Amino acid sequence: MINHALETRSLTLSYGETPIIDNLDLMIPKGKITVFIGGNGCGKSTLLRSLARLLKPQSGSVLLDGEVIHKMSTKDVARELAILPQGPEAPEGLTVLQLVKQGRYPYQNWMKQWSSEDEQKVNYALEATQMTEFAERHVDSLSGGQRQRAWIAMTLAQDTDTILLDEPTTYLDMTYQIEILDLLFELNENEQRTIVMVLHDLNLACRYAHNIVAVRNKSIYAEGKPEDIITTKLVKDVFQMDCQVATDPIFGTPLCIPYGKGRCLINNTGDNYAQGSFDIRRKSSVRTV
C-alpha cells in the first residue's frame, strides 16, 4: 500500500531553456489536501501541471500510485487523476450538463457515450457542487462562482481519487472563494479524495491545507503542516514580504498579517496615536501562538 498519491523523483522541468524546477523529490500524501504556495512565477503552477502529465519533464519522473505517469496511457491516468487548469473557458452556448458530461470522456467510446454509470456520476457531480438546478443553463450565463463549480463538477464526474486544481479561486469574490474551498474540503473529508492545488491566499491555504508545499527558487523551500512551517522567516524568504504570523481567532490556524502602509487605528509604537495612516515596519518577529 502506497500512502502517497503522487511522487516526483529528481524531477527537472523547464520551459525551453529556462529551468523552472530543478531536481525535485516530492511526495503528495494520499487522502489529504496539499496546497502549493509561492511567489509569482516561482514554478508552482508548472509543478502542478507536470504532476498532471500536462508538461513533460526534462528529466526525472512523476509517479502516480507508483507508476511513471508519462508511460501510462493517458486515458488510464485520466481515470485516476483529474486536473482543473487555471481559468478554463467553455465555448459559447454549452450547457452545464454538456460540460460536466465531458468529464466522462475517459470512460466513453464512440458508441457508448451516455451509459447509466455516466449518468449516475454526472448527477452525483452536479449534486455535490449544488449545480443540479443549473444543469441546463448555459455556462457563459452563470456567475463566476457557479461557473467554477460547474468546472469542478466536470472534474468530479471524472471519478478520480486525486484532483489537481490550479488556482481554483482566482478572480472569484470572497464569498465564492470560501464556497469553492469548502466544497473541496468536504470532498476530502467525506470521500478521502486527494486534493492538490495552487492557492494565492496564504491564509486560506493555512486554513484548508493539511500539507503545504512552499516553492521557491526552483525547489521546495519547506513542506509540512501549516502550523509547523508557516513562520515570518518562511513568508519573508518565499514571498519577500515582512509580516507577523498570528493565530486565526476562529480556526486557530496560522494567520499572516503583512507589514506595510495603511490606516492604523491602534497604538502601535507608543508615540503614534491611532487616526491617520502609518508605515508599519517589522519590529520583532514574534509569533503569537
Place this chain on the structure above:
Amino acid sequence: MSKYFPLRFRKGIISFLVDKKAIIVATILFLLTILLFLVSTGMGDMKISLIEVINVLLGKGEKMHVLVIQSFRLPRIIIAVLVGTALAIAGGILQGIVRNPLASPDILGITGGASVAVVLFLAIFSDKNNALTVSIKWMPLAAFIGATVVAFLIYTLAWDHGVSPIKLVLVGIGLFALTQAITTLLMILGPIYQASQANIWLTGTVYGSNWENVKVLAPWTLILLIITFVSSRHLNIQELGDAVATGVGSRVNRQRFILLLLSTGLTGGAVAFAGGIGFVGLLAPHIARRLVGSAFGALLPVSALIGAILVMLADLIGRTMFGATEIPAGVFTAAIGAPYFIYLLFKN
C-alpha cells in the same frame, strides 16, 4: 421537463444523450432541405411543377422533363448539396480545433491551397483547345493535395511543442494571402480564356456539374462525413482547451491532426467541383451554434443541413433570377458571408 433524454440499446453497449431541441431543429432543416431540393429541381428556364418533379424522380414523368432533370438539374443540385455539406462540416471542425468562431477553410487558406492546385492542374493538363488531357476525376485529388499542402504548412509553421490555436489562425491568414497571390499570378501568366474560366471557377459555381462529378464527390464526402460524426466527441473535448482535453485523457495533438485532415479532405473535394464558394464554412456552423448550442453531436448535422441549404439557395438564385445570365453561387454566399464576417470581427 428535461431538454435531454438518454438513448440506450443493446444492454448499454450503445448509448447517447440526445438533445430534444437538436432533434426538432434537425428534422425541420431536413424537411426544408428536401423541399428546397424539389423546388430547385423544378425551377429554371423550363418550369416543372412540384408533382411532375416527384414523378420524374420516381421514374415516371414526361420524356422532356426527365431529360432536363436527369441530365442537367439533378447532378448540379446534388453537387450543391454535397459541397454545402462538406464546407459547413469542414468549417465546424476548424472552429472547434482552433477554438475560434472566425476560423473557416477559406479564411485559413485551405480553400486557397486547393484553388492554387486546381488552377495549376488546369494549366498543366489542358491542350490548345482547352480540353483536359487527363480525366476530371483527378481534379479533386489535385485540390485535396493543394488543401493538404496548406494545412501541412499551417501545422508545421505553427508547431512549437504542439500547436496552439492562435498560431494556427495567424499562420493560416498569412498563407491565405500567399495562395491568393499565387492564384492571381497563375491567371495572369496563363492564356486569357483560361483566366476567365478560372475566374468563374474561383468565385465558386456548380454550373456544368454532371453525374461523373457526383460519382466522385458523393462517396468522398460521405465517407469523410461519417468519420467526422464519429469523431464529434473528440471535437467537443478539443473545444475545452488543451489542458482540459489532456486532463480527461484525450491525445490532443494527434486528434487535432486527424481532425484537420478531415477538414482538409472535405474542403478539397468541395473546391475541386465547385471552386471557392466562400463563407459557407464560416456561416453554417455559426448559424447552427445559434440554433443548437456548441455540442458537436448536434452542431455537425445541423451545420451540414444549413450548408446544403445555403449553397442550393445561392445556386438557385444565381441561375433563375437574372434571366439569361448565370451568376456564380459564390457571389451570393459571399454577399451574405462577408458582412457577417465583419460583424463577427467587431463582436469579437
